Amino acid sequence: MPVITAEARAWAEREFPDFDYPVTRIDIARFARATRETNPIHYDPAAARQAGYEDVVAPTMFPYAIRMHATTLGADLTPDGSPSADVPPLPTRRAMAGETSITFGVRIVAGDTVSVNKRLADMYEKEGRSGALVFVTMEFTFTNQRGEGVAREQFTRIYR
Numbered sequence: 001m002p003v004i005t006a007e008a009r010a011w012a013e014r015e016f017p018d019f020d021y022p023v024t025r026i027d028i029a030r031f032a033r034a035t036r037e038t039n040p041i042h043y044d045p046a047a048a049r050q051a052g053y054e055d056v057v058a059p060t061m062f063p064y065a066i067r068m069h070a071t072t073l074g075a076d077l078t079p080d081g082s083p084s085a086d087v088p089p090l091p092t093r094r095a096m097a098g099e100t101s102i103t104f105g106v107r108i109v110a111g112d113t114v115s116v117n118k119r120l121a122d123m124y125e126k127e128g129r130s131g132a133l134v135f136v137t138m139e140f141t142f143t144n145q146r147g148e149g150v151a152r153e154q155f156t157r158i159y160r
Contacts, residue, residue: 003125003132003159008088016118019070025110028058031065048109058108063142063151070116088123090134090159098135098156105142105149114150117141121154134159 025045032042037059040047048056087095108114121139125132136157142150 003090003092003134004123005089005091008090008123011088012120012123019116019118021066021069021114021116023058023062023066023108023110023112023114025056027065028056028062028108028110031062032059035059035061045110053107053109055110058110060104060107061102062108063102063104063114063140063153066114066142067116067140067153070118088120088134088136092134092159095157095159098137098158100153100155102151102153104151106144108144108150112150113145115143115145117143122156128160131160 029043031037032039041051041053041057042048042059043056045055048054051057117140119139119141120136122137123134125134127133136159138155138157140151140153140155142152144150
């Protein structure tokens with residue numbers, strides 16, 4: 001019996017609204033501090049300008065923080081902490097992280113507005129040793145206010 005139901009397939013076809021995130025110097029400094037970044041280009045506008053940026057520049061993994069903000073802000077969370085809006089209606093009880101891949105584009109600087117577009121890229125099932133497994137891959141595309149690609153992330157979650 002297939003685990004991916006007609007209801008789950010219909011869920012996969014829906015559109016997700018874009019999320020716009022205005023990036024501030026404080027956001028960048030907080031993320032840099034949390035990730036133990038010490039390069040002054042993340043804190044000091046003069047150092048960032050000297051390095052060729054318009055303002056302080058976000059650490060490389062900053063788009064991940066934007067995605068987490070976009071998917072959890074005001075969302076109901078499932079027992080495993082996942083945003084319920086990202087979980088298809090599947091008759092499963094457990095979830096685990098699968099593969100994540102990120103491709104980076106232009107750097108994010110303070111003053112940018114980053115838009116996050118989310119889509120379900122793939123959903124399929126396989127039989128595992130403990131039963132049916134469902135793989136759901138979400139794709140997140142990040143662009144700045146100039147339409148430049150900031151990052152693209154594919155995140156796969158496995159349900160059983």
